[in-house]
Amino acid sequence: MVKEITVKASDIPRGERKIIDVDGISIAVFSIADKFYAIDSACPHQGGPLGNGELVDGATIVCPFHAWSFDVKTGINTKFDSIKVRSFPVKVDGDEIKITIE
Numbered sequence: 001m002v003k004e005i006t007v008k009a010s011d012i013p014r015g016e017r018k019i020i021d022v023d024g025i026s027i028a029v030f031s032i033a034d035k036f037y038a039i040d041s042a043c044p045h046q047g048g049p050l051g052n053g054e055l056v057d058g059a060t061i062v063c064p065f066h067a068w069s070f071d072v073k074t075g076i077n078t079k080f081d082s083i084k085v086r087s088f089p090v091k092v093d094g095d096e097i098k099i100t101i102e
């Protein structure tokens with residue numbers, strides 16, 4: 001089932017993130033250089049809180065558990081492109097960020 005979630009853009013300062021929970025899925029929504037991105041906040045390694053990690057080099061999130069890192073824009077691991085977290089489509093309409101979850 002497709003679900004659309006709305007988050008206020010003004011709640012996420014540039015270079016920051018907001019973690020939201022949707023039906024048991026933790027999603028990290030990032031504000032990067034005037035654009036917004038949403039990825040699964042659970043690390044695919046051992047379920048660490050990826051979305052709460054350090055944001056480096058503009059758009060790379062580093063898991064606080066064992067330092068696996070992912071491109072926030074795609075969800076792809078920065079070392080092994082076969083490893084990925086879910087990336088959710090985002091549309092911005094004024095102050096509303098609409099995230100589609102399938």
Ligand code: FES
Nearest residue numbers: 043045046048063
């Ligand atoms: S749980 Fe994220 S790197 Fe291990």
